Structures are given as C-alpha cells and as structure tokens.
Amino acid sequence: MQATQTNNNIKLVEKPDGYEGAGFFATSLDKVVGMARKNSIWPLPFATSCCGIEFMATMGAHYDLARFGSERLSFSPRQADLLMVMGTIAKKMGPVLRQVYEQMAEPRWVLSVGACACSGGIFDTYSVLQGIDRIIPVDVYVPGCPPRPEQIIDGIMKIQHLVETESLRRRDSPEYKAMLNKYGIE
Amino acid sequence: MDSTIQERITGFIKEKYESDILSVETPYNFLTINLKKDHIIDIIRHLYEHPEGKFQYLTTLCGIHLPELKQIAIMYQLHSLVNNWRVRLKIYLPEDNAVTPTLTTVFSAANWMERETYDFFGVKFTGHPDLRRILNVEDMIMFPMRKEFPLEDQTREDKQDFMFGR
Numbered sequence: 001m002q003a004t005q006t007n008n009n010i011k012l013v014e015k016p017d018g019y020e021g022a023g024f025f026a027t028s029l030d031k032v033v034g035m036a037r038k039n040s041i042w043p044l045p046f047a048t049s050c051c052g053i054e055f056m057a058t059m060g061a062h063y064d065l066a067r068f069g070s071e072r073l074s075f076s077p078r079q080a081d082l083l084m085v086m087g088t089i090a091k092k093m094g095p096v097l098r099q100v101y102e103q104m105a106e107p108r109w110v111l112s113v114g115a116c117a118c119s120g121g122i123f124d125t126y127s128v129l130q131g132i133d134r135i136i137p138v139d140v141y142v143p144g145c146p147p148r149p150e151q152i153i154d155g156i157m158k159i160q161h162l163v164e165t166e167s168l169r170r171r172d173s174p175e176y177k178a179m180l181n182k183y184g185i186e
Numbered sequence: 187m188d189s190t191i192q193e194r195i196t197g198f199i200k201e202k203y204e205s206d207i208l209s210v211e212t213p214y215n216f217l218t219i220n221l222k223k224d225h226i227i228d229i230i231r232h233l234y235e236h237p238e239g240k241f242q243y244l245t246t247l248c249g250i251h252l253p254e255l256k257q258i259a260i261m262y263q264l265h266s267l268v269n270n271w272r273v274r275l276k277i278y279l280p281e282d283n284a285v286t287p288t289l290t291t292v293f294s295a296a297n298w299m300e301r302e303t304y305d306f307f308g309v310k311f312t313g314h315p316d317l318r319r320i321l322n323v324e325d326m327i328m329f330p331m332r333k334e335f336p337l338e339d340q341t342r343e344d345k346q347d348f349m350f351g352r
Contacts, residue, residue: 126330130342
C-alpha cells in the first residue's frame with residue numbers, strides 16, 4: 001500500500017512556557033488564551049481610500065496575511081477582534097466609525113493604518129477628522145502615505161504581540177474603563 | 187459659441203427683462219449675463235418656456251464669494267439641449283444678507299445644488315422645501331467656503347511649533 005504523502009513543512013506555534021512531565025503540561029491560562037487569540041485574529045477592514053488598496057495587496061497571495069492567522073475577514077463588527085481603519089476619515093464618517101467600534105465585542109483592538117487615519121495626513125482641512133484617536137482608542141499606528149504591505153504586516157505583528165501578552169483581566173480593570181470613559185464609550 | 191447666437195440668447199432676456207441686465211461678457215467664449223437679483227427666477231422661467239431658447243436643463247448652480255465687494259454671487263448655468271446652447275447667469279447678493287428665492291419651482295434638480303450652496307456659503311433660498319446641510323456635518327457652525335473661515339482644521343496639533351523643537 002502506498003504511504004500517504006504529508007507536508008512536513010508546516011510551522012506550528014511554539015508552546016508557551018510551562019511545566020512538562022510524562023503525560024501532562026501545565027501553564028497559565030493567560031498564556032494559552034493569548035496564544036490562541038494571537039493566531040486567530042479576525043480583522044474588520046474599514047477601508048475608505050488608498051490605504052485600503054494596500055490592504056488588498058496585504059491580503060493577497062504575495063504578502064498573504066493568512067500566514068498570521070488573519071485570513072478570515074469579518075464584515076460584521078460583532079464577530080471581529082481587530083478594527084483596521086485604513087484611509088481618510090471625514091468628520092461625517094466619524095460617528096459611523098465610532099458605532100462600528102462600539103458594536104465590536106470585547107476584547108477588541110484597533111489598528112490605524114496610514115497618515116490620514118493617524119493624524120489627518122495631508123488633509124488639514126475643516127471636513128476631515130484629524131486622527132481617529134479623537135473618537136476611538138487606537139492600539140497601534142502604522143505611518144505611511146500609504147504604508148507598504150510590509151508595514152501593515154508589521155503593525156499586525158505588533159497587535160499580535162499586544163494580544164499575546166495581554167492579561168485576561170485587563171478589560172475589567174478600572175484603568176481600561178477610565179480610558180473608554182475618556183472617549184465617552186460605556 | 188457663435189456671437190450671433192450669443193446675441194440672440196441675450197435678446198431672449200431683453201424681450202421682457204432688459205432693465206435687469208447689468209452687463210454681458212464672454213469669458214472663454216462662454217456667454218455670461220450679469221443680472222439684478224430681483225427677477226432671476228422669472229428670467230430663468232422665461233428662458234425655460236421660451237419657444238426658441240428652450241433652456242430646459244440646469245447644468246449647475248453654485249455660490250461665489252467676493253470678499254472685496256462683500257458680495258456672494260450665485261451662478262446659474264443653463265443648457266438648451268435642443269439647440270446645444272449654453273448660458274451662464276449671475277446675480278449678486280450682499281454678504282451679510284444673502285437671501286434669494288429658490289429655483290426649485292422651475293428645476294427640481296436645484297434642490298440639492300441649493301442645499302450645497304447653503305451648506306458652503308450660507309445663502310438662504312426662500313421657499314426651498316428642505317434647506318439643510320447636505321455635505322458637511324450637521325452640527326457645523328460655519329460656512330466653510332466663505333473666505334473669512336480658515337481652510338485648516340484649527341484643532342490640529344502635529345504642525346505646531348513644539349513638534350519641531352521651536
């Protein structure tokens with residue numbers, strides 16, 4: 001009988017630190033949950049302009065965000081872990097973006113891609129929001145106009161680091177609630 | 187456009203509203219008629235219903251701020267689809283009391299254009315069915331295309347001197 005060919009090049013995530021013995025492995029829950037979350041982030045792309053085009057390249061075969069466990073885009077904020085804001089946010093779009101953020105379930109992260117989302121960029125004008133951090137909290141900023149896919153991937157990896165090392169109790173902490181209250185979010 | 191046609195179009199207005207014409211010019215060979223503000227809707231309706239002119243298409247309508255003259259001009263651009271003639275009409279309103287009747291009684295298409303002109307220049311179109319902001323956020327307190335309002339967002343921080351060690 002012919003043996004089934006298997007691909008042995010699959011790279012697995014390394015197991016977290018812990019105690020190992022015959023038939024058991026013990027580690028902290030934080031580490032296991034962090035590892036699981038880190039490698040299955042569901043991003044919600046909020047793409048309004050050219051940074052969104054770079055994101056399309058990032059999702060494509062060449063850069064392939066699937067390598068980071070993020071190939072499953074969520075177009076419903078309720079099922080998303082990561083809000084990726086890519087592009088100019090006009091002031092009129094502000095309440096929409098805020099509502100999308102509010103609809104996301106905890107834990108949630110925000111990646112601000114490109115100069116416009118981070119600071120308004122070249123659009124120093126009355127109609128453009130001068131950085132999305134005026135209405136929602138941002139975890140990682142990716143500069144560039146627009147940033148290359150490598151930079152977006154770098155931002156995702158920074159998010160992954162935050163996700164991996166976040167304490168399970170952070171979202172219940174008074175500091176976190178105070179931070180959300182600063183933005184007027186319950 | 188041929189200058190004889192331009193004279194004919196000017197003649198259509200002169201038939202009934204000769205005293206309303208302030209001046210006629212042809213920048214870039216585009217017939218432009220400056221008018222007194224009082225009978226603008228009647229003049230446009232006259233051109234609409236004119237048996238030869240048939241200016242039955244409103245190409246565009248917008249405001250122009252003239253800060254030196256303290257005036258806001260309203261520009262109407264009409265198109266006669268049958269004859270392929272175009273004409274631009276301009277009226278001048280005082281900056282501090284920019285009020286003019288709505289054109290929606292002649293062209294329904296003027297609705298959104300007048301809302302835009304209100305949004306950016308603060309021109310009040312009396313009789314407009316729904317005069318509110320169309321492009322900017324509803325709680326905006328300025329009319330951004332007027333020259334006294336700065337273009338830049340005044341709350342921007344990353345261009346301030348301390349960011350550059352000054």
